[in-house]
Amino acid sequence: MHEHDDNRQNALPKVPNTVPNTLSSPILHAQHAMKSLDLPLVKTARGTVQLPGSKSISNRILLLAALATGNTHIHSLLASDDTEHMRDALGILGVRITQTGANDYCVTGSQGRFPTQSADLFLGNAGTAFRPLVAVLSLMQGHYRLAGVQRMHERPIADLVDALRQLGADITYLGNAGFPPLEIKPVKTGLSQQHAITVKSDVSSQFLTGLLMALPLTGKAATITVTGTLISQPYIALTLAQMEYFGVRVEHRDWQQFTLPARQLYRSPGTITVEGDASSASYFLAAGAIGGGPVRVQGVGHNSAQGDVRFAHALEKMGAQITYGDNWIESRAAQPRSSNPHLQAIDLDCNHIPDAAMTLAITALFAEGVTTLRNIASWRLKETDRLSAMAHELRKLGATVEEGSDCLRITPPASGLTSGATIDTYDDHRMAMCFSLASLGVAVRIHDPACVSKTFPEYFDEFARLVHI
Numbered sequence: 001m002h003e004h005d006d007n008r009q010n011a012l013p014k015v016p017n018t019v020p021n022t023l024s025s026p027i028l029h030a031q032h033a034m035k036s037l038d039l040p041l042v043k044t045a046r047g048t049v050q051l052p053g054s055k056s057i058s059n060r061i062l063l064l065a066a067l068a069t070g071n072t073h074i075h076s077l078l079a080s081d082d083t084e085h086m087r088d089a090l091g092i093l094g095v096r097i098t099q100t101g102a103n104d105y106c107v108t109g110s111q112g113r114f115p116t117q118s119a120d121l122f123l124g125n126a127g128t129a130f131r132p133l134v135a136v137l138s139l140m141q142g143h144y145r146l147a148g149v150q151r152m153h154e155r156p157i158a159d160l161v162d163a164l165r166q167l168g169a170d171i172t173y174l175g176n177a178g179f180p181p182l183e184i185k186p187v188k189t190g191l192s193q194q195h196a197i198t199v200k201s202d203v204s205s206q207f208l209t210g211l212l213m214a215l216p217l218t219g220k221a222a223t224i225t226v227t228g229t230l231i232s233q234p235y236i237a238l239t240l241a242q243m244e245y246f247g248v249r250v251e252h253r254d255w256q257q258f259t260l261p262a263r264q265l266y267r268s269p270g271t272i273t274v275e276g277d278a279s280s281a282s283y284f285l286a287a288g289a290i291g292g293g294p295v296r297v298q299g300v301g302h303n304s305a306q307g308d309v310r311f312a313h314a315l316e317k318m319g320a321q322i323t324y325g326d327n328w329i330e331s332r333a334a335q336p337r338s339s340n341p342h343l344q345a346i347d348l349d350c351n352h353i354p355d356a357a358m359t360l361a362i363t364a365l366f367a368e369g370v371t372t373l374r375n376i377a378s379w380r381l382k383e384t385d386r387l388s389a390m391a392h393e394l395r396k397l398g399a400t401v402e403e404g405s406d407c408l409r410i411t412p413p414a415s416g417l418t419s420g421a422t423i424d425t426y427d428d429h430r431m432a433m434c435f436s437l438a439s440l441g442v443a444v445r446i447h448d449p450a451c452v453s454k455t456f457p458e459y460f461d462e463f464a465r466l467v468h469i
């Protein structure tokens, strides 16, 4: 196995460093290596942000390009921990990936079979790398071990393994049953000829995504039936859209049954540009709604393939003004910032936007009334138990928070946010990014700001450029 020191998880509160109370970008940058970051109270947010590439699209495209026939030129790939884990893993598997520009790569496809038939892979806490790679490697008839950070070893994978075992895959749990790390061995008698399988999809949609991406490798027709309720459905639509770019069409019946015709092989589309990350966009759009705006995010627009663009609809329901272009979205407060609070609470089923919904929890602090976010049980199984972490940290800012098994009810404090709170981030990039928005109401200290490197290493620099004291 590869050795990595990236083993942070659910970080316990740390002793904060004393850092200057400033938001000038170079100083923020210097603080990334520090244990905490002090954000002063800022009054407004205004400007334009060029979004980094989408994590979900980047990792899908890397894998599909690696499996395809031909060279794929990828532009605007996300540079972050999660995509680095995917790139490193594919490199170890013998796939040639050449960097051709700052965020541009050329991937030489391996025509459905990775050159390296035996490897140990370390995938950090990247669900979009771990789950699809387990599925693909299970059909490669090689010998592989896949591991991650401790938190990845606490994130369930049994539903995917159970589905792959229906195909005859030989997968062993190396630690606790149902969780990574895993070992995949070749199947001496060959994989099963039976290609009607079921997959339970109420814990993570990434299991179904992995199966969908892997099954064309068999060359046989296949049917996947979803059991349990499919969660995070827009990510499945995203998977099908990316597969189609690579020449593989999947029919589906109401997102419950998926049919893959025989002999569909992945073919490189030639050149592909990754859209900006819609989940990362949510922090800036919320900043525009809370801090007056206008804030424009560039890189995603009204016809984006990513489900999290629908975060903008939720902001609109809260009273923000949203405008769209082909490749941008802009938010602003409907009324002047001085007429606080200018946003209203919402009651929303957030199953379709599990990541961006976290941003709504912070936006709720600036809205009038009680915000209820429903159908978000999956939060408990992500980078940390996000339901409990979010409730705990929101209370530090004075909010009253009811934490249900799959929902959160947030009442902002009647007499303003509590100043000077130290926010723990639990090695969860989204906790750090979300809570930066609290600085539009009070000064806050963010512990371990560097955890944003999972999906957005430059986040605090971009945030600093946008907000004004």
Ligand SMILES: O=C(O)C1=C[C@@H](OP(=O)(O)O)[C@@H](O)[C@H](O)C1
Residues within 6 Å of the ligand: 055, 056, 057, 127, 128, 203, 204, 205, 206, 209, 231, 232, 235, 354, 355, 378
């Ligand atoms: O397929 C994807 O790209 C993702 C699916 C979602 O996970 P779940 O399906 O586990 O909700 C989401 O939270 C994750 O950040 C990315």
Ligand SMILES: C=C(OP(=O)(O)O)C(=O)O
Residues within 6 Å of the ligand: 125, 126, 127, 128, 355, 382, 383, 430, 455
């Ligand atoms: C849940 C997330 O990541 P992962 O892809 O590891 O599931 C996330 O980015 O919010």
